Amino acid sequence: MFTLPVSKLNDLFAAVASTRKLYLPVDDEASGHAEYKVWHEGVTLSNALNTARSAKDFFFPQTENLVDFKMEGKTIEVIDTRTESEDFVVFGVRACDARSFDILDRVFLAEPVDSYYKNRREHGVIVTLACTRPEETCFCTVFGIDPTNPAGDVSGWIAGENLYLSANTEKGEAFLSSVSKLLAESDDEAVKAQQAEVKEILKKLPLGSLDLTPFKPENLLKLFDSKRWKDLSEACLGCGSCTFVCPTCQCYDIRDFDTGHGIKRYRCWDSCMYSDFTRMAHGNPRLTQVERFRQRFMHKLVYYPSNNEGIYSCVGCGRCLAKCPISMNIAKVIKALGEEA
Amino acid sequence: MDLETLIPKVGVVTDIRIDTPDVKTFRVVGLDGNKLFEHMPGQCAMLSIPGVGEAMFSITSSPTNKEFMEFSIKKCGCLTSWLHMMEPGQQITVRGPYGNAFPVETALKGKDLLFIAGGIGLAPLRSVINYVRDKRDQYGDIQVIYGSRSKADLVDYQEIINEWMADPGVEVNLTIDREEEGWDGHVGFVPNFVKELSPDLNKTVLLCGPPIMIKFTLAGLKELGFTETQVYTTMELRMKCGVGKCGRCNIGDKYVCKDGPVFRFDELDELPNEY
Numbered sequence: 001m002f003t004l005p006v007s008k009l010n011d012l013f014a015a016v017a018s019t020r021k022l023y024l025p026v027d028d029e030a031s032g033h034a035e036y037k038v039w040h041e042g043v044t045l046s047n048a049l050n051t052a053r054s055a056k057d058f059f060f061p062q063t064e065n066l067v068d069f070k071m072e073g074k075t076i077e078v079i080d081t082r083t084e085s086e087d088f089v090v091f092g093v094r095a096c097d098a099r100s101f102d103i104l105d106r107v108f109l110a111e112p113v114d115s116y117y118k119n120r121r122e123h124g125v126i127v128t129l130a131c132t133r134p135e136e137t138c139f140c141t142v143f144g145i146d147p148t149n150p151a152g153d154v155s156g157w158i159a160g161e162n163l164y165l166s167a168n169t170e171k172g173e174a175f176l177s178s179v180s181k182l183l184a185e186s187d188d189e190a191v192k193a194q195q196a197e198v199k200e201i202l203k204k205l206p207l208g209s210l211d212l213t214p215f216k217p218e219n220l221l222k223l224f225d226s227k228r229w230k231d232l233s234e235a236c237l238g239c240g241s242c243t244f245v246c247p248t249c250q251c252y253d254i255r256d257f258d259t260g261h262g263i264k265r266y267r268c269w270d271s272c273m274y275s276d277f278t279r280m281a282h283g284n285p286r287l288t289q290v291e292r293f294r295q296r297f298m299h300k301l302v303y304y305p306s307n308n309e310g311i312y313s314c315v316g317c318g319r320c321l322a323k324c325p326i327s328m329n330i331a332k333v334i335k336a337l338g339e340e341a
Numbered sequence: 342m343d344l345e346t347l348i349p350k351v352g353v354v355t356d357i358r359i360d361t362p363d364v365k366t367f368r369v370v371g372l373d374g375n376k377l378f379e380h381m382p383g384q385c386a387m388l389s390i391p392g393v394g395e396a397m398f399s400i401t402s403s404p405t406n407k408e409f410m411e412f413s414i415k416k417c418g419c420l421t422s423w424l425h426m427m428e429p430g431q432q433i434t435v436r437g438p439y440g441n442a443f444p445v446e447t448a449l450k451g452k453d454l455l456f457i458a459g460g461i462g463l464a465p466l467r468s469v470i471n472y473v474r475d476k477r478d479q480y481g482d483i484q485v486i487y488g489s490r491s492k493a494d495l496v497d498y499q500e501i502i503n504e505w506m507a508d509p510g511v512e513v514n515l516t517i518d519r520e521e522e523g524w525d526g527h528v529g530f531v532p533n534f535v536k537e538l539s540p541d542l543n544k545t546v547l548l549c550g551p552p553i554m555i556k557f558t559l560a561g562l563k564e565l566g567f568t569e570t571q572v573y574t575t576m577e578l579r580m581k582c583g584v585g586k587c588g589r590c591n592i593g594d595k596y597v598c599k600d601g602p603v604f605r606f607d608e609l610d611e612l613p614n615e616y
Binding site: 067277 | 345347349350395418421428433578582585587589611613616
């Protein structure tokens with residue numbers, strides 16, 4: 001394990017930023033939220049528990065160009081616009097968001113591999129930061145995530161006056177050696193003490209005891225046919241906020257834009273909460289918000305685990321709890337369906 | 342840079358056949374004049390006119406056709422209306438093949454086959470029918486029961502008359518919904534026609550058509566004594582990626598684009614009724 005005084009954080013950021021782009025959570029005064037921003041001299045790391053938007057943008061951006069077309073008369077030219085991504089570092093990712101990358105990997109890196117995602121994934125180094133002040137909306141522990149021991153290429157802790165870093169991957173080791181001049185070797189006493197302290201807080205979290213046992217593939221039809229979907233979804237506005245702030249929501253749309261000089265085919269985030277998500281020329285299999293709402297939670301809690309060795313597609317980050325305009329959320333769904341099961 | 346399945350190839354539409362008042366069959370080859378890719382019967386491809394849209398269509402030609410691919414497309418939405426306005430020589434984009442296929446090399450081998458289609462539902466089955474006709478000695482009896490609204494709405498009518506009906510190894514039973522002049526064949530809906538014909542119970546069934554026709558035909562087959570494990574169908578839901586990532590064509594935990602589009606009815610029974 002390596003360490004650096006928190007007072008020297010700026011030197012660390014400057015050293016990293018001298019060779020590649022460095023992103024980190026920064027307080028945005030206008031919105032009052034923390035968001036990932038590019039570091040430059042004068043930018044300071046946010047103290048917020050987490051960013052309002054998840055970290056999925058780094059690998060799966062909200063919109064991205066897929067391919068260009070030039071159309072002339074009856075002919076079409078396909079232009080591959082892909083370029084090799086630049087190296088970058090994301091500093092300060094929390095344990096929940098770090099897990100979300102594993103969940104997205106299982107979708108985008110499964111055959112046939114999504115080259116756009118893979119390209120960014122290969123060029124990004126993830127430096128996580130352990131949580132010290134989990135909030136009432138946090139329930140990552142339900143999914144087996146330890147917020148005091150976050151994953152990533154490098155795991156980080158801020159304990160007392162020091163930052164502690166420990167590499168988990170080859171990429172992480174290369175990262176630490178690139179800034180080794182600033183780091184000193186250290187034991188993990190301070191980290192262990194902090195972990196023990198935070199674990200006491202985790203035990204008291206109100207959502208920490210959510211029971212996932214009914215959510216298994218063999219209950220698929222039973223859960224799908226539950227009477228509760230109707231009342232749970234009754235007030236849903238179909239705004240899609242939950243899907244956009246969600247670190248694991250990966251559904252996308254592909255659309256074309258006529259620039260006047262050609263066609264840009266782009267991919268953008270989409271939401272299963274939207275009425276046209278499944279609409280076809282001849283009809284729509286999910287006609288009302290009940291079906292759309294059900295799809296989102298069945299996907300996270302049953303369909304995804306069924307295809308991915310039981311891993312749930314939720315990391316308990318609590319963003320959807322904070323953002324839903326009608327205060328409906330996955331924790332309420334887990335409770336309601338669990339009671340019925 | 343890695344190969345990317347979302348980046349399409351350019352195809353040239355070399356021939357357009359008017360099948361019915363709202364169905365055209367498009368013949369497509371690559372820019373070099375050769376077939377764009379190989380496929381198995383039942384697989385699909387994403388066709389697009391850039392700037393208009395992209396959608397999944399079943400490949401109607403048989404893999405045994407080594408010269409070109411064909412797509413029979415009904416005009417029913419934005420993209421299909423544009424496709425119907427094309428003239429020969431027009432280029433489109435194509436990517437694929439996607440999805441599984443009818444198990445022609447495994448479960449269907451050596452079996453007596455019964456194809457039941459309604460309307461444009463013949464499109465995905467035509468690929469299988471011509472495949473098994475070209476490999477005739479590897480399969481048992483072949484029977485095709487096909488119905489449409491009217492004679493003019495029978496897709497591939499010329500091929501059915503000139504090739505399938507002329508083929509001694511194939512039994513073809515056609516029906517149309519209502520009486521019309523110049524038609525001396527059977528009149529009535531497909532599900533009833535199937536019950537009247539009462540096909541042999543050892544046949545393996547490949548069924549495709551509008552949802553309502555599939556529902557009643559399956560019920561009729563069960564009445565006759567067929568089991569769901571004998572009946573295959575092919576599904577269609579909205580798709581964007583074609584490779585199980587964009588998240589919209591799922592029925593329960595199965596993606597129609599990659600786990601389907603071909604399902605056996607007992608497999609569908611284990612999935613939510615959301616299609």
